[in-house]
Amino acid sequence: MSRAPDTWILTADCPSVLGTVDAVTRFLFEQGCYVTEHHSFDDRLSGRFFIRVEFRQPEGFDEQSFRAGLAERGEGFGMIFELTPPHHRPKVVIMVSKADHCLNDLLYRQRIGQLSMDVAAVVSNHPDLKPLADWHGIPYYHFPLDPNDKPSQERQVWQVIEESGAELVILARYMQVLSPELCRKLDGKAINIHHSLLPGFKGAKPYHQAYNKGVKLVGATAHYINNDLDEGPIIAQGVEAVDHSHYPxxxxxxxxxxEGLTLARAVGYHIERRVFLNANRTVVL
Amino acid sequence: MSRAPDTWILTADCPSVLGTVDAVTRFLFEQGCYVTEHHSFDDRLSGRFFIRVEFRQPEGFDEQSFRAGLAERGEGFGMIFELTPPHHRPKVVIMVSKADHCLNDLLYRQRIGQLSMDVAAVVSNHPDLKPLADWHGIPYYHFPLDPNDKPSQERQVWQVIEESGAELVILARYMQVLSPELCRKLDGKAINIHHSLLPGFKGAKPYHQAYNKGVKLVGATAHYINNDLDEGPIIAQGVEAVDHSHYPxxxxxxxxxxEGLTLARAVGYHIERRVFLNANRTVVL
Amino acid sequence: MSRAPDTWILTADCPSVLGTVDAVTRFLFEQGCYVTEHHSFDDRLSGRFFIRVEFRQPEGFDEQSFRAGLAERGEGFGMIFELTPPHHRPKVVIMVSKADHCLNDLLYRQRIGQLSMDVAAVVSNHPDLKPLADWHGIPYYHFPLDPNDKPSQERQVWQVIEESGAELVILARYMQVLSPELCRKLDGKAINIHHSLLPGFKGAKPYHQAYNKGVKLVGATAHYINNDLDEGPIIAQGVEAVDHSHYPxxxxxxxxxxEGLTLARAVGYHIERRVFLNANRTVVL
Amino acid sequence: MSRAPDTWILTADCPSVLGTVDAVTRFLFEQGCYVTEHHSFDDRLSGRFFIRVEFRQPEGFDEQSFRAGLAERGEGFGMIFELTPPHHRPKVVIMVSKADHCLNDLLYRQRIGQLSMDVAAVVSNHPDLKPLADWHGIPYYHFPLDPNDKPSQERQVWQVIEESGAELVILARYMQVLSPELCRKLDGKAINIHHSLLPGFKGAKPYHQAYNKGVKLVGATAHYINNDLDEGPIIAQGVEAVDHSHYPxxxxxxxxxxEGLTLARAVGYHIERRVFLNANRTVVL
Structure with missing residues (x-):
């Protein structure tokens, strides 16, 4: 799971057809790449192929020609691939409101190296979590919401995301409904933590809903957002037992x-290039 | 948890008011009853008090006068109590269709003494599970369903339940919707296993629904039935992790x-008098 | 579980004998105390009785006379009791070395109110975690270890504990063996997190030991320390699945x-007066 | 996870070296084999490569020439491979003493098709579980143990194993120490369920040991046996929470x-060819 420091990650997916695995592994072999982990999955219901390979960088490795060669090899398969260098740390923007447990957890894991990412900015509609971001030396943008002009606040948010070069946006309990337009821009690039086991308790106050139903388990769901904020492909879910003595x-x-653990797990999967979109589901290799 | 062989169980509930705990414990003391476990809970939201006590039978114990005395003591509190003798084994009727995993599990646990109950009958709309019941020496009633006359089949079912003296009916994947009338008769006396984490995937084919949503956890819910088959108070829920490679x-x-584990857990709680109805929720002491 | 703001906690234990429950509940009733939760357990193997009661403060409540009355009532039973006022926040000293995950977690939970305690000081043999303590506004004492004179460092540590008035010491990955003398002073008052499922892998580098054995689960144990650092009564244990791809x-x-979750759970139990010593085991009510 | 009915499984392992993955995948491609799942792992600490591939049988597939070709291809790598046909059901012998929960569970799962194996015989040193085997139509061999002549009983056991053509022996709570000689014969071919989380409580009465230590979790370990009965490579471990109220x-x-769940999981992994020996550890792909 932990990797040697010269390890690249190659991921790809394409429609199911004979020869996909061979195309990738043969190319890697020809390039002298030593494969340390290989996982591929061919979904017989959706008819799509997914592959994730970790390999050690060979001597004299040239990224440009590698990419070019791979693109050529994958062309006939309609293969979309992604290549991640050893020391790549994706830039990330975290969006929060007032609750700090997810932010605290993410920044802690980033600080100790468990999540290999660079948090470029924390964005919020409230000023409350600024001290926490400050302590970690991360810029904090407070963009208050004007209920009569939500679009202008979203433009500010989007500007930070764009200028930071973030590959990933984490909605760490942001608590605001995003506009369809922003959802579309973030499609597959933003992970949300929903404070419930979806599709159990969608909508407001899920823990109160759960209390009223007398459930014996509560959970959380980390998922990509798509045009419907609470409905995107699920990456990870967590659960814990509760009983009658638990008030809302x-x-x-x-x-x-x-929520903290589940969100961190999903972000980790994303950063390690383990997550593939498969229509409205995910494949996690 | 395991009990000395002369242990009685006393359970009671009533509206919340000062003095409830004392009323029960003082009475037990006056009767010379040695208390080995006592758990009470006062629900500040529903305003109801619940108590469960295990006690050793004192010398010269007289059940009738004990009951009479307790009734008198609890009267002012509106207390409803239940007293379970040491060797009481509730009579149970199990209803099944074709799937045998829950029945197999229940009969096994009864046989080894983990569930202290007497299965008086297995009732089914199919003949398939007769050999399994036979092997355990339990009468099996096959009442086929006539789609044009469901009530007559339910009358047969009900007759078996009544004549057996069953205190509990277990719907061990019976797969049929019961009539509102039968549901009413079984209110609080029948435990159903729903093959889903309620309220996640109600209705037909929950595992296919779960697959389509790409969930990363599947679960099961054991609950009392009330007038709505899939909606009664939840007793226990279980869950397990799944991933993209799990087809429906x-x-x-x-x-x-x-399902097997969750149903057995709920039945065990019921038999040990741990479950109290609290409006549409349960208290499990 | 969450309590009304005027809730007291009463805990007691004594040798098993008829009348223990009644002695406590009758006294509470006579004092006009409204009981919201009551849990008692009589251990038939060790012959000891344990009780924990939450009650609402009645009008005109006088703590001194309450304590005096209770002491009198419990005297014949050899009852040792503890009474915790509604707004009591125990003073706590946390001891750390260089690893910060447990400290980070504890301070976070204290800050958001999930652990109702006042961290009076963080004590360490290293300076590394000072910034974290500073940010939370908590005094940090760096007492380096002189290998030739460990006792003098322990004297410094003990002085901080004593002067702070701490009821509880948390060894949040302190990584040093305490002297038998200090262990004795902290007997039953200090919680340690052992980075292993005891008694599985005692001693150094438990995760490497676990790797070499090829285990499929790793865990952690929170326990009171007694004269043997790694052997005191267990309060809580946690576990997670691992596989062959997990290197040490x-x-x-x-x-x-x-470790973080398990330690926080144990500390929470202690603070809520749920943990009783029962020879070398614990009862958690 | 579930497979199309014409799916073969190919597993192989060899020392780590460049080209292993390519050797296998290229050969499969040349043979026209459609790969549906591929998982390989190169252990950088032990320096060994492991691969498991599922593929669909191509038209005109000839097993003999496939095996010959693969052997040739793998020769330079020192590759040991195993090829499992679509409808292969390994023959299995189950050894038991008096406790029936594991046997009940295994036979049930075999009957419903969750474990694709043929139980050729149940062997025991006691007659107790014969009715259970009878009901499933499986031969039951009762070989009582003569304490003065254990070897002759083991010879009887071994004869059944040999004559049945069993690939796998399951020690489903056999409760007898096997001789070093029999252990050697069964090395890597027999799965034992140890009623404890190894290496926690080896030896007799592990649950009593666990009780005395006051643990908050109990578990079970399924492992291959080697020359030391309780020490072979671990395949799966399971765990559940307990508290002070659990007597031994x-x-x-x-x-x-x-025990039942953990053993069944391990047997399932073995049957699906997911388990590889890696010195005294396992790789489960």
């Missing part, structure tokens, strides 16, 4: 741990 | 283990 | 989450 | 569920 505020407290 | 049939296989 | 450094990373 | 007999009851 206890469920919320319990939920914090699950 | 794999989710179903995975589900079997969770 | 991956097990360590995985372990961090379990 | 309750831990044993709790343990039954974990």
């Amino acid at each position: 505020e206890d469920l919320i407290a319990k939920g914090r741990d699950i | 049939e794999d989710l179903i296989a995975k589900g079997r283990d969770i | 450094e991956d097990l360590i990373a995985k372990g961090r989450d379990i | 007999e309750d831990l044993i009851a709790k343990g039954r569920d974990i």
Whole structure:
């Protein structure tokens, strides 16, 4: 799981057809690439092929010609590939409101190296979490929401995302509904943590809904956003047992741990290039 | 958890008011009853008090006068109590269709003594599981469903339940919608296993629904039935992790283990008098 | 689980004998105390009785006379009791070395109110975690270890503990063996997190030991310390699945989450007065 | 996970070297084999490569020439491979003593098709479980143990194993120490369920040991046997939470569920050719 420092990650997907695996592995062999982990999956229901390979950089490796060669090889298969260099750390923007448990967790994991990412900015509609971002030395943008002019706030948010060069946006309990337009821009590039086991309790106050139903388990769902904020492809879900003695505020407290862990797990999968979109589902290799 | 062989169980509930705990414990003390476990819970949202006590039978114990005395003591509190003798084994009727994993599990646990119940009958709309019941020496009633006359089949079912003296009916994947009338008769006396984490995927083919949503967890819910078959108070829920490689049939296989374990857990709680109805929720002490 | 703001906690234990439950509940009733949760357990193997009660403060409540009355009532039973006022926040000293994941987690939970305690000081043999303590506004004492004179460092540590009035010491990955003398002073008052499922891998480098054994689960154990640092009564244990792809450094990373969660759970139980010593075991009510 | 009915499984392992993956995938491609799942892992600590591939049978497939070609291709790599046809059901012998929970579980899963194996015989040193085997139509061999002549009983056991053509022996709570000689014969071919989380509580009465230590988790370990019965490479481990109210007999009851599930999981992995020996560890792909 941990990798030697010269390890590249290659991921690709394309329609299912004979020869996909061979096309990738043969190319890697011809380039002298030593494969340390290879996982591929051919989904017989969706008819799509997914592959993720970790390989050690060979001597005299030239990224440009490697990419060119691979593109040529994959062309006939309609293969979309992604190549991640050893020391790549994706730039990330984290969006928050007032709750800090997910932000605290993400920044902690980034600081100790468990999440190999660079948090370029924290963006919020509230000023509350600025001290936390400050302590980690990360720029904090407070863009208050004008209920009569939401679009202008979203433009500010989008500008930060764009200028930061972020590959990933993390909605770490942002608590605002994004406009369809912004959702579209973030399609497949933003991970949201939903404070419920989807599709169990969509909508407002899921822990109160759960309390009223008397559930014995509460959970959280990390998913990509698409045009419907609470409906994108699920990456990870977490769950914990509760009982009758948990009042709604206890469920919320319990939920914090699950939300933090589940979001961190999903972000880790994304950063390690383990997640593939497969229509409205994900493949996690 | 395991009990000395002379242990009685006393359970009671009533509206919240000062003095409820004392009323029960003082009475037990006056009767010379040695308390080995006592758990009470006062729900500040529903305003209801619940208590479960295990006690050793004192010398010269007289059940009738004990009951009479307790009734008197609890009267002012509106207390409803239940007293379970040491060797009580509730009579149970199990209803099944064709799937045998829950029945197999329940009969096995009864046979080894993990579930202290007497299965008086297995009732089914199909003949398939007769050999399994036969092997355990349990009467099997096959009542086929006539789509044009469901009520007459339900009358047969009900007759078996009544004549057996069953305190509990277990719907171990019965797969049929019961009539509102039968649901009413079984209110709080029948446990159903729903092959999904409610309220996630109600309705038909929950595992296919779960597959289509790309969930990363599947679960099962054991609950009392009330007038709405899939909506009664939840007793226990179980869950297990799945991934993209689980096709619908794999989710179903995975589900079997969770269903069996979750149903057995709920039945165990019921038999040990741990479950209290609290409006549309349960308290499990 | 969450409590009304005027809730007291009463805990007690004594040798098993008829009348223990009644003695406590009758006294509470006579004092007009409204009981919201009551849990008692009589251990038939160790012959000891344990009780934990939450009650609402009645009008005109006088703590001194309440304590005096309770002491009198419990005297014949050899009852040791503890009474915790509604707004009590125990003072706590946290001891650390260089690893910060447990400290980060504890300070975070204290800050958001999930752990109702006042961290009076962080004590360490290294300076590394000072910035983290500073940010939370907590005094940090750096007492380096002189290998030729460990006792003098321990005296410094003990002085901080004593002067702070701490009821609880948390060894949040302190990584040093305490002297038998200090262990004795901290007996039952200090919680340690052992980075392994005891008694599986005691001693140094438990994750490397686990790797070499090819285990499929790693865990952590939170326990009171007694004269043997790694052997005191267990309060909580946590576990997570691993596989062949987890190298030792991956097990360590995985372990961090379990250690943090397990330690926080144990500290929470202690603070809520749920933990009783029962010879070399604990009862958690 | 579930497979199309014409799916073959190819597994192989060899020392780590450039070209291993390519050797296998290129050969499969040249043979026209459609790969549906491919997982390979190169262990950088042990320096060994492991691969598991599922592929659909191409038209005109000839097993003999396929095997010959593959052997040739793998020769330079020192590759040991195994090829499993679509409808292969390994023959299995199950050894038991008196406890039936694991046997019940295995036979049930075999009957419903969740474990694709043929149980050729159940062998025991006690007659107790004969009715259970009978009901499933499986020959039951009762070989009582003469304490003065254990070798002759082991010879009887071995004869059944040999004559049945079993590829796998399952020690489903056999409770007898096997002789070093029999252990050697079964090396890597027999799965044992140890009723404890190894290396936690080896030796007799692990649940009583666990009770005395006051653990909050109990578990079970499924592993291959080698010359040391309780020490072979671990395949799967399971765990469940317990508390102070679990007396030793309750831990044993709790343990039954974990043992059954963990053993079934390990057997499933073995049957699906997911388990590779890697010195004293396993790789499960």
